Amino acid sequence: MITSISAIEEYFAQPDTPAAKSPVGVLMVKIVGKNPGMSFDAARTEANLELLDQAAKARVYRFPKVLSPDEQVAAKARLREAFKKAA
Numbered sequence: 001m002i003t004s005i006s007a008i009e010e011y012f013a014q015p016d017t018p019a020a021k022s023p024v025g026v027l028m029v030k031i032v033g034k035n036p037g038m039s040f041d042a043a044r045t046e047a048n049l050e051l052l053d054q055a056a057k058a059r060v061y062r063f064p065k066v067l068s069p070d071e072q073v074a075a076k077a078r079l080r081e082a083f084k085k086a087a
Contacts, residue, residue, distance in 0.1 A: 008032075011040050018044070023051055 008029065012020040017040075019025050027047035032038055038046075067075060 024048060027051065 009020075011017060012025060017025075018028070020029075024044065024047045027050060028040065028043045031043040031046050032040065035043075
């Protein structure tokens with residue numbers, strides 16, 4: 001749809017669009033370059049998704065351990081023993 005340089009400049013000049021040099025703006029231009037028929041709004045959505053995917057890969061998600069009552073007692077006993085020796 002919109003692939004000319006002047007159309008790209010006009011798009012980024014609008015108040016509700018990201019800056020041309022922002023990570024989203026740079027990625028949008030690359031996406032539109034690869035898919036010339038794509039609209040800027042679709043490219044913006046895809047750029048946001050790609051950036052979120054990249055950010056999520058850097059994060060390590062961990063769930064807390066859920067211990068049974070017997071395991072809790074054993075863990076407390078192990079900690080008591082460890083700190084008795086240190087004192």
